[in-house]
Amino acid sequence: MMISSTALSVIVVVATLVATLTPILLLALFIRDWKKGCLW
Amino acid sequence: MTGLDDPILPSSIAWGLLIAFSILWVVLGWWLGRHNKTAEDHMLAGRNVGLALATATAMATWVTANTTMTAPQLALQLGVWGMLGYSLGALGLILFAPLARRIRELMPRGFTSGDFIRLRFGTFTWRVFLVVSLIYAFGWLVSMAMAGGVLINALAGIDYRVGMTVILTVCVIYTLLGGLRAVIGTDFIQTIIIIAGAAFIAWLTIDKVGFEAIHFNLMEERPELLSLLFPAAIMFLFNNLLFGVGEIFHSNVWWSRAFAFGRNVGFRAYLLGGLLWLPIPIVAGFIALATPALGINVPAADMVGPLVAAEVLGLTGAIVVFIVVFAALASSLDSLLAATSDLVTRDIYRGHIRPQASEQNQFRATKVIVVLLGLLTWLAASYRGSLPIIGSLAELLYFTGAFVASAIWPIVAGLYWRRANPQGAAWSMILGSGIGLASYFLIGFYVAALVGAAVSLAVMVLSTWLAPRPFDWDRLSRDAAAEEVRSA
Numbered sequence: 111m112m113i114s115s116t117a118l119s120v121i122v123v124v125a126t127l128v129a130t131l132t133p134i135l136l137l138a139l140f141i142r143d144w145k146k147g148c149l150w
Numbered sequence: 151m152t153g154l155d156d157p158i159l160p161s162s163i164a165w166g167l168l169i170a171f172s173i174l175w176v177v178l179g180w181w182l183g184r185h186n187k188t189a190e191d192h193m194l195a196g197r198n199v200g201l202a203l204a205t206a207t208a209m210a211t212w213v214t215a216n217t218t219m220t221a222p223q224l225a226l227q228l229g230v231w232g233m234l235g236y237s238l239g240a241l242g243l244i245l246f247a248p249l250a251r252r253i254r255e256l257m258p259r260g261f262t263s264g265d266f267i268r269l270r271f272g273t274f275t276w277r278v279f280l281v282v283s284l285i286y287a288f289g290w291l292v293s294m295a296m297a298g299g300v301l302i303n304a305l306a307g308i309d310y311r312v313g314m315t316v317i318l319t320v321c322v323i324y325t326l327l328g329g330l331r332a333v334i335g336t337d338f339i340q341t342i343i344i345i346a347g348a349a350f351i352a353w354l355t356i357d358k359v360g361f362e363a364i365h366f367n368l369m370e371e372r373p374e375l376l377s378l379l380f381p382a383a384i385m386f387l388f389n390n391l392l393f394g395v396g397e398i399f400h401s402n403v404w405w406s407r408a409f410a411f412g413r414n415v416g417f418r419a420y421l422l423g424g425l426l427w428l429p430i431p432i433v434a435g436f437i438a439l440a441t442p443a444l445g446i447n448v449p450a451a452d453m454v455g456p457l458v459a460a461e462v463l464g465l466t467g468a469i470v471v472f473i474v475v476f477a478a479l480a481s482s483l484d485s486l487l488a489a490t491s492d493l494v495t496r497d498i499y500r501g502h503i504r505p506q507a508s509e510q511n512q513f514r515a516t517k518v519i520v521v522l523l524g525l526l527t528w529l530a531a532s533y534r535g536s537l538p539i540i541g542s543l544a545e546l547l548y549f550t551g552a553f554v555a556s557a558i559w560p561i562v563a564g565l566y567w568r569r570a571n572p573q574g575a576a577w578s579m580i581l582g583s584g585i586g587l588a589s590y591f592l593i594g595f596y597v598a599a600l601v602g603a604a605v606s607l608a609v610m611v612l613s614t615w616l617a618p619r620p621f622d623w624d625r626l627s628r629d630a631a632a633e634e635v636r637s638a
Contacts, residue, residue: 112376113230115365121234122356122436125429129349132209132426133342139202140338148200148412150331 157307158460159468164306167472168313172320175336175480176327182335183328189513192329193261193492194410201419203334204411208243208423210337210481211403213344213430214290218478219297221435222455224386226448229375231383233435238387239394243424246398250408250416252565256626259634263405263561264497269629270564270621271572278576279560280497282553282583283400287490288530289550290397291483291523295531298479304453305460305472314531317476321483322524325491326517330410333484340481345430347474351459351467352433358462359440367442375439386596389551393599396554399561403489437462491519551599552590556582556606563610569620574613582606 143149186192199207217236224232257266263283268276295318302313324332368376377383398404408416437458441448444461448454456475459467495516500507507515560575586602593601 111378112369112373113378115361118230118365118376118439119361122352122361122432125237125432125436126349126352126356128426128429129345129352129433132345135426136202136206136338136341139205143200143202148198149203150196150198150200 157305158456159305159465159472161306161308163465163469164302164308164472167469167476168302168316171473171476171480172316175320176324178336178339179324179328179332179484181328182332186329186331189495189509189516190261191331192513192516193488193495194406195330195334197410198412199334199407199410199415200412201415201422203338204407204415204419205423205426206341207334207337207407207485208404208419209427209430210341210344210478211407211485212239212243212398212423212427212482213341213478214294214297214482217431218344218348218434218475219301219453219455221431222438222458223451225375225435225438226441226451226454228383228386229372229377229380229439231378231380231387232375233432233438235383235387235390236431236435237428238391239431240424240428241391242394242396242398243420243427245395245424246404246408247417247420247424249399249561249565250404250411250420251414253405253408254411254413254416256565256623257409257630258627259630260409260626261406262493262496263400263402264493264501265630266405266564266626267560267575268497268501269626271560271570271575275560275572275576275579276497276501278579279400279557280493282557282579283402283493284490286397286401286550286554287403287486287493288526291486291490291527292530294479294483294486295527297475298483299531300453301456301472301475301479304456305468311532315528317479318483318524318528318531321480321487322520325484325487326520329516330406330488333488334410336484337481340477343477344474344481347470347477348430348433351463351470351474352436354467355437355440355458355462359443363443364440368439371442382594382596385594385600389548389596389598389600392555392558392603393548393551396551396556396558396599396603400554400557401489402493403485406489406492487520487523490523491516494519494523548595548598549590551595552586552602553583555599555602556580556586558603559607559610563614567614568623569614569618570610571613571617571619574610574617577613578606578609581609 221236224236267279295314298317299310299314302308303310438454446461456471459471495512499515556579560578563570582602582605585605586598589601590598
């Protein structure tokens with residue numbers, strides 16, 4: 111039983127999309143913590 | 151592991167990147183740790199780390215050179231299940247989220263995982279745990295130092311030992327200067343670099359090669375890599391799941407963060423970190439599946455990631471991979487150096503050699519121990535070919551699988567099971583590690599953690615069922631506080 115090209119592409123594209131958005135989310139959290147004075 | 155005949159990154163550029171990032175990490179480490187005055191500042195960054203830094207450090211530490219280099223290697227050897235299996239390592243972070251909250255509740259003034267095991271299970275179990283934990287920590291340190299040398303050699307042709315020495319030295323210096331605060335601060339920047347870089351390479355590989363070409367060429371040349379019924383790969387998937395859980399549950403790298411994160415931060419940080427970590431091995435590993443489509447000859451499996459990136463993206467790819475793996479190496483090496491030196495300081499130096507050591511004694515000792523750990527790691531990574539157990543990165547990593555998986559159940563039982571038997575906890579680690587190691591050599595690297603965890607579970611459950619030992623949870627915070635007063 112082989113994985114299809116479509117299934118492979120869906121898995122990889124979704125993973126890459128999440129990875130692309132992660133740095134933005136972390137920076138947003140950093141700014142929020144900084145403004146609230148709770149970085150450390 | 152051999153280098154490439156023609157390096158894909160000119161050594162002048164590689165040296166420039168090495169020097170620039172080395173200066174950045176060292177200066178940042180010094181700056182972040184400049185106000186550290188006590189062992190607690192140095193080891194636990196003030197015990198009030200916020201969500202952004204906490205999430206990033208959990209992710210960065212778990213994204214190691216093993217993720218960025220072994221994920222492509224496993225995709226090349228075990229196919230789709232290889233990269234999916236590796237991504238299940240995220241469950242370790244996710245499952246640790248409730249444990250982090252429990253640890254902080256039970257021991258608000260705790261320092262190390264060893265502190266917990268000693269107070270919860272007694273001296274014998276504590277010593278067994280220290281052996282397991284230190285074997286794992288050292289194996290992880292050496293595997294990352296090796297990865298650093300291999301990467302620099304593969305990309306820039308710089309001698310393996312020179313590259314490994316530079317990376318290790320930089321991490322030792324900034325960990326020494328800034329302690330956990332330096333580690334967590336640099337981890338934030340390193341996380342952004344690693345994930346953005348890995349996503350960049352993945353998008354360009356998708357754009358340049360395409361899924362149709364990747365799938366077609368795999369079907370022609372390596373159809374087993376697309377198989378959903380690849381037995382060794384499915385075994386690997388479960389093995390990796392348990393390995394990841396075992397690594398995180400027992401290691402002081404994660405416990406020290408549970409103690410360092412602010413109140414109510416640990417649970418959210420580990421949960422979010424795990425969810426965001428999940429796709430990274432897929433992103434990093436998938437590019438290895440493009441090797442047949444690209445017609446790349448891979449001289450050694452653990453070099454496939456850098457090779458594909460350089461083939462697809464040329465000089466830019468080589469530079470991006472170089473920066474990403476340097477960041478991944480540094481983010482894990484620094485964490486492990488800091489957490490292992492804390493464990494050695496608290497549990498070996500203070501626990502076994504100098505029980506009356508003051509806070510200032512421990513502050514000084516932890517710095518000396520970071521340097522000694524760096525030296526030991528350098529020695530083992532320098533002479534890797536002479537050590538029979540140290541083969542490829544993946545083999546070394548999974549050698550420690552039996553040890554870490556055997557620690558899962560003693561930790562879980564210790565935290566949640568009031569009647570857990572202390573002797574049973576020790577024997578579950580001893581027998582789990584022993585039989586897990588036997589399976590590593592007799593069956594394969596992909597079953598060591600699976601067998602270790604199964605044996606450990608059986609011993610833990612059986613011993614507690616036959617001889618339950620009730621425990622008062624309040625003793626943990628009471629005894630930890632009393633010890634802190636004595637060493638103040």
